[in-house]
Amino acid sequence: MDLILGNAISWLFQPITAAYALAAIGIALHFGFTGLLNFGQAVFMAVGAYGFSISVKFFGLGFWPAVGVAVIASIAMAFLLGIPTLRLRSDYLAIVTIAAAEVFRFIVSTTSAQPVTGGPQGLNQYSEGFYAMNPIPVGHYKFWVWDFKQDDLFAIAVSWLVVTFFAVLLAILIRSPWGRVIKGIREDEDAVRSLGKNVYSYKMQSLVVGGLMGTFAGILFVLPTSVQPGNYGTTLTFYIWTILLLGGASTVIGSIVGAMIFWSLLSLTGDLLSTGVDNGTITFLTQNQVGAIRFMLVGVALMLLVIFRPQGIFGNKKELYFNA
Amino acid sequence: MPSQIAIGAAVPGCAKVDPILIADNVRRQFGGNVAVDVEHVEIPRGLITALIGPNGAGKTTFFNLLTGFDQPNSGDWTFDGVKLAGVPAFKVARMGMVRTFQLTKSLNMITVMENMRLGAQKQPGESLLRALIKPLWKRNEDAITARAAELLTRFKLDAKSDDFAASLSGGQRKLLEMARALMTQPRLVMLDEPMAGVNPALTQSLLEHIRGLKNEGMTVLFVEHDMHMVRNISDWVIVMAEGKIVAEGPPNEVMKNPAVIDAYLGAHHDSDLGTEKQAKGN
Amino acid sequence: MNQSIPRSVGRKWLGIVALLFAFLIGGSTAFAATPTPSPTGDVATTFILGGKITDCGVGIPGIKISVTGPGTTANLVTDKKGLWEVQTPTTTRYLKDKFTVTLDKTTLPKDRVLIGTSTRTVVFNMVNSASAAFKLVPIDCGSTSPNQPKAAENPIVVALFNGINFGLMLAMAAIGLSLIYGTTGLSNFAHGEMVTIGALSTWVFNRVLGLDLIPAALLAILIVTAFGYAQDAFIWRPLRKKRIGLTQMMIVSIGLSMVVRYALQMIFGGDTKVLTQGETWSILGISMPAVNVICSALSVVVLVAYSLFLTKTRIGKATRAVSDNPSLAASTGIDVERIIRIVWIIAAVLTGIAGVFIGLYEQAAWDTGFWNLLLIFAAVTLGGLGTSAGAAVGAMIIGLLVELSTLVIPPDLKVAAALVVMILVLLVKPEGVLGKKQRIG
Structure with a gap:
């Protein structure tokens, strides 16, 4: 039981949780503050993961230049997605971003691209440059049921530092005149246009900045693990949306707390059900079905949230972000 | 009232002594329907001009075309000598030609004050990078806020300053939209049905505000169905029907023009020019 | 490797x-x-x-x-x-x-x-x-291996055949999605699950309960129709009454899609259910599974019947009126909610047929519809959001693109190719191939 609980609690600070939180902060900017329906945050994460890891493995770049490559690729991707769609109705952005994310996934996972992207197997072992910067002395650090190596601690610390940085950045932005324009666009872009603001340019800026958050999330996501093309499907994007809506789309802190709650609960339900099946308490499920149940729970949570608490846990009911 | 507005007789498309906006051959088709087909029209500077006509006459479409919110199939128009065809809406607004909308576009989920601030032009804090450093835009923000507060007081919205715009009544939203438009410091204000849905109690103050704009030297062009208002405040009236300009002239003369009566009666038999409010629409 | x-x-x-x-x-x-x-x-x-x-x-x-x-x-x-x-x-x-x-x-x-x-x-x-x-x-x-009859076949013709085949099936599902989008504005991400239910129910009736394929298919279509009707009655109609925004509804549909998809996985497992094996016919020198040829022919019949319905019957005309402008239609005395109910039924029937055929074309699994969903969306977008003819044309283009692209690029990129073309078309012609030009910012 301690193990299950420890596992669930550990998801509060895992680098993966931080990565999802950061990706959700990006969507908060896109959707919660600008009203852009980005259904392809997975592609920005994939750009981060692949941009970084290919730079290291294929081009032999160091850590920082590799991060630079990912950033440039992310900005390019935002323009690629934004140019055809930001002048169109919002549903076009949704379909194009979701399609682009799938296209990207197909391309990186094709066997023909294997020498560069690793194909369906993805990439690993590109994090030496990152861990080389680790100031924490080598060793095992034990707390309660957890046992961290110095690199685990480093990854956790850096991940949350990055998340904090971007959360503060967004908080500053949305309280500035820039944020005012962005929120105006969310409410009614024609009104903002009639006041002399270049709406298209602002939407693009928002797409780029939120996309960059997704890209950094993508790098955090793969630093402690490996790059697996299968991870960047639509499910990833929908998870991030669930996290965003859980915390509240028009908030900054909501994405972070949303990610923590999401992963802890998912871990807890999964482990409890698994254990139940293992020791025979739960007889109507098999181990394979436990996975399906968890996905179903996410789906149910998403539906209920959007219908009954669209502003999320932290959102202001008055600042409802859904326009009709 | 200035003695002379038009050069020569007040016929459709007549030249003005001092026009601020001149449109030529502006044509917009939706499928097979010609929504707007204006051969020539000039809007006199510094005056209040009403654009009237039956439902479906193309008034709002013409507004949209002039302000860059819709693209015509053909046509040219100039604002203060600057060609506007193909200029995007936000640049039109920056040039000092600002509009409001038939269906009020108050930005509901931000506060009244933020709505106002949004109207101000050339804000340093609206650039992404400068937005991050408050000292770079703080002083400008204070100046804007002061100007906005002044306008809000004038429009009797100062008490609502920190409320979400969603909490305003329909008439107050119209006022807010107008006040916000003024934040852009325009030369030409284009109001699309400023009276639609406004509580009669507010009508008089709205009229005063529109007169106030003229007194401050702005040109006003408005679309309206309320003939009392048209008679009351406009210096010049332009009548559209089926996309074309069918009559022009000072309000009292235009209302007697058989072409105008035809246009209205042709479209709505129950219309009573100047005695009954028209159904909203277009 | x-x-x-x-x-x-x-x-x-x-x-x-x-x-x-x-x-x-x-x-x-x-x-x-x-x-x-x-x-x-x-x-x-x-x-x-x-x-x-x-x-x-x-x-x-x-x-x-x-x-x-x-x-x-x-x-x-x-x-x-x-x-x-x-x-x-x-x-x-x-x-x-x-x-x-x-x-x-x-x-x-x-x-x-x-x-x-x-x-x-x-x-x-x-x-x-x-x-x-x-x-x-x-x-x-x-x-x-030794005779290699396939080698004699022209790969372009084979791809063309497959493309038409796939495009026709996609067309019915796309029209279903487009109908619902046109009348209610809902971008239904749970649409793929209707396809899946069609395919899996056919398998249940045909392979588990041992019915002949035709009654099994008809029952499967009935089940999808019931699912569509229930979906509207228990989820979308209450949400419309609650005046929930379209974006919210779209996200609800994403949640619903996950719930249904994984429920199907729980019930049916993660494996593929084999629906077809059987004779192949040789047409124009191409050997095709007989069932696919029949499905294509039936698809054409269904599409023609549907277009006649849309243009000739009163309900069809009312449907188009609602889809053009719901509030205008309401003001002319059309019972919009009733039309929406009918639209859901028609959409579900079409999608159910598509589900059965897609099941017969590529076998059935819990995520069959999910994999095809993006292609269905692409078809609707490509054709111009919300028009039936557009959705059908879009689907044919997507179907052909998917199969023809395999001639020049690796097969595992065929879906990507179709999606890239969709994005490019949007760049050049935002209103879609058959869409009405509308005012865009």
């Missing part, structure tokens, strides 16, 4: 009928930390899990395999020799754990069908190898 990880233990492959999974214990190379902290502090070890997919002794490339298990999620594609492998970052604790290996049956060659489940659960159980066999039918090594 070159691995950069050095291995200290040699490998061996076990060859079994058509496909096998072999497990080898790799060296103790330092592997990046797993996302889950190791609670027991076991020694980290890298395992390599791999296998070979063969058909008549020849490795088949391009088959998608996914492996899931503790600390591992990998999607793989077999290489030129039919080989695949994955490393599983793990601890010895996981030797007790189960890995699920799933073969994506849609990536099998068209004339090869997997018998039985496409999922294998493998327990490491402290042994260094385990295997599971998959059987492919029709395995007719004698006739396919």
